[in-house]
Amino acid sequence: MKEKILETEFFKIRYPLDWEYEIVDNYIHTIFDEHGVGAFQFSSYVSRDTELKFNINEEQKEFENSIIKTYPNFDAIFFTDTISDNEYFIAKWIIGKGNKKIFLTYSVDKKSLNRKRQKKEMEKIESIINELELK
Numbered sequence: 138m139k140e141k142i143l144e145t146e147f148f149k150i151r152y153p154l155d156w157e158y159e160i161v162d163n164y165i166h167t168i169f170d171e172h173g174v175g176a177f178q179f180s181s182y183v184s185r186d187t188e189l190k191f192n193i194n195e196e197q198k199e200f201e202n203s204i205i206k207t208y209p210n211f212d213a214i215f216f217t218d219t220i221s222d223n224e225y226f227i228a229k230w231i232i233g234k235g236n237k238k239i240f241l242t243y244s245v246d247k248k249s250l251n252r253k254r255q256k257k258e259m260e261k262i263e264s265i266i267n268e269l270e271l272k
Contacts, residue, residue, distance in 0.1 A: 143168075147181040147237055149270040153261065170261075174254045175226075175245035177262050184236040191233025206230070208267055213241075224248065228259070234271045241266065 139154040143166065152158075152168050159167045169176040193212055197203050203216035214231040230241040243262050245255055 145181065147183075147272055148179075148239055149272070150179075150265055151268050152265050168265075170258060173258050175243055175258055177241070177243050177265070179239060179241045182238045182240070187236050189236045191235065191238060193233065196231060196233065200231075208269070210269065211271055213266070219247075226255075228262075230266065232269075232271065237271075239271070 140151045141154055141156070141158070143150050143152065143158065145166070150168075153170070156168050156170050161167065165178055165180045167176050167178045193205060193214060197205060197214050200214060200216050203214050206213050206215045211232050211234070214229075216229055218227045218229065219225060220227055224247055226245045226247055228243040232239045232241070243259065245258075
C-alpha cells in the first residue's frame with residue numbers, strides 16, 4: 138500500500154495515500170478518506186511537570202467501560218461512546234509515554250453510517266495505529 142507519512146514532535150504515522158489531511162489550530166490533526174464515512178483525529182498533550190509519567194492503569198480508571206488494547210509499540214486505553222444525542226459514534230484511544238499523551242478519535246455521523254464502509258475504515262485505522270510510532 139502506498140502511503141503518506143505525518144511526523145510531529147510526539148509521533149509518526151503512516152496513512153493511505155488517497156486519504157486527506159487537515160490541521161486545526163495547529164494541534165488537532167485529522168485524516169480521512171474523502172469517500173469514507175468518518176474522520177480520524179489526533180492531538181497531543183505535554184505536561185509541564187517533567188516528573189509526571191503516564192500510568193495507563195491509573196488513566197484507565199477515569200474512563201468507564203474502557204479496556205487496555207495492546208499494539209506493537211505501546212498499550213492504549215480504548216473505549217467507544219456516542220455524542221450529540223446519540224448522533225455520532227466515537228471510538229477513542231489514549232496513548233502515553235513519559236509526560237506526553239496522545240488522544241486519537243474516530244468519529245462517524247450515524248445519519249450517514251454505512252456499517253460495511255465503517256468497518257472497512259475502522260480496519261484501516263487499526264492498521265494506522267498498529268504502525269504509529271511514539272517519540
